[in-house]
Amino acid sequence: MSEASGALHPPFASAIRQRQSMTFGMWIFLVSELLLFGALFLAYFVDRHLHAAAFAAAGRETDLAFGAANTAVLLTSSLSLSVASRAAARGRTGLAEAGIWITLALGLTFILLKGLEYREDLGKHLWPGPDFALADPAARLFFGLYWIMTGLHGCHITIGVALLARLGLIARRRRLLLDSDSVEATTLYWHLVDVVWTLLFPCLYLVGRG
Amino acid sequence: MSRGPSEPKPETVLAGPLLAWAALLALLGLNVLLAFLPLGALKAPVNIGVGVLQALLIALVLMRLRRATPLVRTTAAAAALFLLFMFLMAGTDYLMRR
Numbered sequence: 001m002s003e004a005s006g007a008l009h010p011p012f013a014s015a016i017r018q019r020q021s022m023t024f025g026m027w028i029f030l031v032s033e034l035l036l037f038g039a040l041f042l043a044y045f046v047d048r049h050l051h052a053a054a055f056a057a058a059g060r061e062t063d064l065a066f067g068a069a070n071t072a073v074l075l076t077s078s079l080s081l082s083v084a085s086r087a088a089a090r091g092r093t094g095l096a097e098a099g100i101w102i103t104l105a106l107g108l109t110f111i112l113l114k115g116l117e118y119r120e121d122l123g124k125h126l127w128p129g130p131d132f133a134l135a136d137p138a139a140r141l142f143f144g145l146y147w148i149m150t151g152l153h154g155c156h157i158t159i160g161v162a163l164l165a166r167l168g169l170i171a172r173r174r175r176l177l178l179d180s181d182s183v184e185a186t187t188l189y190w191h192l193v194d195v196v197w198t199l200l201f202p203c204l205y206l207v208g209r210g
Numbered sequence: 211m212s213r214g215p216s217e218p219k220p221e222t223v224l225a226g227p228l229l230a231w232a233a234l235l236a237l238l239g240l241n242v243l244l245a246f247l248p249l250g251a252l253k254a255p256v257n258i259g260v261g262v263l264q265a266l267l268i269a270l271v272l273m274r275l276r277r278a279t280p281l282v283r284t285t286a287a288a289a290a291l292f293l294l295f296m297f298l299m300a301g302t303d304y305l306m307r308r
Contacts, residue, residue, distance in 0.1 A: 020279060023282055024281055024282055024285060027285040027286055030286075030289075031285060031289040038292075038296060042300055045297070046300060048254075049304055068238065068242055072235060072238060075238065078231070078234075078268060083227050086222070086223045086226075087223050089221070092223065188273055191268055191269075191272050195268050198234075198265050199261045199262070201238075201261060202245075202257040202258050202261040203258065203261075207254075209245040209246050210245055210253075
């Protein structure tokens with residue numbers, strides 16, 4: 001079940017111990033990722049506190065449709081990967097593989113939508129450079145954080161997509177049950193990337209509305 | 211196969227994730243709606259609060275923290291704790307400035 005690894009590797013004496021170690025190690029890594037984004041969120045909240053009006057004005061310029069669509073895409077990708085991981089734990093490799101490929105497709109959809117959104121943002125001169133669209137200097141802080149936070153998140157999505165592609169290949173080679181640790185580790189990573197986005201969305205897309 | 215009284219129910223493959231997903235999408239819709247309401251100073255904490263709720267749902271259900279060992283749950287809690295330290299300490303500066 002989901003409490004034990006598929007294939008045993010040294011130095012572990014038991015499959016359960018190996019799985020526990022993998023899960024613990026992954027969570028330590030995920031905690032470090034949360035702290036990484038946490039620092040950016042702190043910068044965001046400090047700047048928002050110091051420049052509330054500028055943040056509200058700048059926040060209205062982000063594309064809520066793109067943001068909400070991408071949130072829905074990412075939440076659905078977490079559904080498909082969660083199903084895949086639970087199916088793999090039950091030995092249902094067909095369903096697991098389908099879930100992995102669906103998640104990969106949704107991850108690529110996220111990247112595509114983000115790219116289209118970035119293109120639109122650049123067209124609206126929302127890059128905080130010489131021809132920045134908004135007059136208030138503090139609006140540059142909002143968009144500086146927007147590009148950095150979504151860019152860093154996008155890097156994480158790209159890494160996640162590569163991990164999912166690797167999982168898909170493992171599934172194709174009928175090694176999903178042997179390498180169930182990879183399934184669990186990738187699933188945890190992907191869910192964390194989703195968690196970060198659910199926190200990013202209200203900060204970047206719901207400011208200054210209404 | 212019979213389970214002992216202390217063993218947890220086996221995980222569902224579809225039902226659990228589907229329910230969590232439906233709740234997450236509902237929260238997304240709610241959050242967008244709330245953003246357009248005249249909530250004044252409450253709007254930011256409410257919107258971010260809904261985001262935090264979604265994050266907790268993903269962590270507890272989809273990332274299986276509900277079923278994890280105490281060691282893993284403590285590790286996850288450490289993230290919350292250290293983030294809290296960071297925000298509190300920065301807050302004692304920025305929130306106290308005139």
